[in-house]
Amino acid sequence: MTQAIVRRKIALADISQSANWRYISNGMNSLVGIYAGMAVLLAAVALGRSYDPNDPELSSVLPPKGTFEAFYPRGVEAGSSRAAHSHGTFYKHRNPALVDAKNAAAYGFRFDGGRRFNYE
Structure with missing residues (x-):
């Protein structure tokens, strides 16, 4: 055999071996992707439990009934924005002197006329 034929056979053997490794590598990558996707799905199911309205820890997150939580809109002068869980009497609790004050917060x-910080 001539040297050219030997070189071709060696080159073809190298190509076929690298192609096999590439195929195995792609198969492993897809398996890793499937396992990672399953792990994310299982974590989402485990952590995504349903909302319980009778949960005793809700009182530590929600403001007590009858209290007003001030919400300061950004960039809106005398805006009507309010906290999503609040009620419709936004301007009832807002001090009229602070309606057009720049960055009153x-x-x-506060909008009820009190101070945010206790300096005493």
Whole structure:
């Protein structure tokens, strides 16, 4: 056999071996992807439990009944924005002197006229 034929056979053997490894590697990558997807799905199912309205720990998150939580809209002068869980009497609790005040929250004033910070 001539040297050219030997070189071709060696080159073809190298190509076929690398193609086999590439096929095995792609198969392993897809298996890893499937297992990772299953792990994410199982974690989402385990952590995504349903909402319980009778949960005793809700009182630590929600404000007590009858209290007002001020919500300071950004960039809206005298805006009607309010907290999503709040009620419709937004301006009832807002001090009229602070309606058009620029960034009243930064000065420590709440919308009910009280102070945000206790300096005493």
